[in-house]
Every structure is written in structure tokens, then in C-alpha cells.
Amino acid sequence: MMTAFIKQMKSKLEEEKKRLEQQIAQLVGGEKHKNGPNNIKWTEIGSKDDENAAEVTSYEEKLSLSKNLDKALEEVDAALQKIHDGTYGICSICGNKIPEDRLEAFPAATQHTDCSPA
Numbered sequence: 001m002m003t004a005f006i007k008q009m010k011s012k013l014e015e016e017k018k019r020l021e022q023q024i025a026q027l028v029g030g031e032k033h034k035n036g037p038n039n040i041k042w043t044e045i046g047s048k049d050d051e052n053a054a055e056v057t058s059y060e061e062k063l064s065l066s067k068n069l070d071k072a073l074e075e076v077d078a079a080l081q082k083i084h085d086g087t088y089g090i091c092s093i094c095g096n097k098i099p100e101d102r103l104e105a106f107p108a109a110t111q112h113t114d115c116s117p118a
């Protein structure tokens with residue numbers, strides 16, 4: 001059974017998913033993010049040493065941003081899957097319910113703050 005609260009979390013998660021997918025699409029130049037970080041656009045600044053260094057920095061920043069976005073998207077997908085399975089809001093460590101205020105603040109949460117390794 002899906003409660004009103006879970007419905008609300010589901011629409012939040014779906015919005016978040018769209019937002020993340022858009023951000024990822026921007027990083028990879030509008031192409032589908034299928035082949036991992038190798039799709040990230042290389043910004044051509046120039047051919048001098050400092051310009052090359054700036055290109056590498058820009059690429060590395062995008063790479064790390066893309067990894068964060070990928071991870072966030074995975075968490076959102078996992079939470080949506082849990083809603084589908086009917087296990088949403090249950091801590092994956094201790095099996096007890098996660099408080100609604102934590103889920104409101106972080107809809108993709110799958111663990112209690114105390115149980116979370118992060």
C-alpha cells in the first residue's frame with residue numbers, strides 16, 4: 001500500500017531524477033550517459049602548458065562532478081525501486097522505519113543517520 005507520504009516522496013524522487021539526468025546530459029554534451037565518464041566533453045582552451053593544465057583541471061572537475069551525479073542518480077533509482085517493492089522508508093541496516101523528517105530532507109535515504117556508514 002502506498003501512503004500519501006510515500007506518494008509525495010515518489011514525486012520528489014522523480015523530480016530529482018529528471019534534474020540529475022539533465023545535469024549529466026549537460027556534462028556529456030547532450031549525449032546519453034551510457035559509456036561512463038569517457039563521454040565527458042573535453043574543453044579545448046589552447047595549446048600552451050598552462051592552457052593544457054586548465055583543460056585537465058576542467059575535465060577532472062567535470063569527471064568528479066559526473067561521478068557524484070551518477071552516485072546520486074543511483075541512490076534515487078534505488079529509492080524508487082524500494083517504493084516499487086514496498087520497502088521504502090525501511091533502514092537497510094537495522095530494518096526499522098526511517099523517520100519521515102529524515103526522508104523529507106533526503107528522500108533517497110535508505111538508512112538511519114546513525115546506521116549510515118557515510
Ligand SMILES: [Zn+2]
Nearest residue numbers: 091094112115
Ligand atoms: Zn537503522
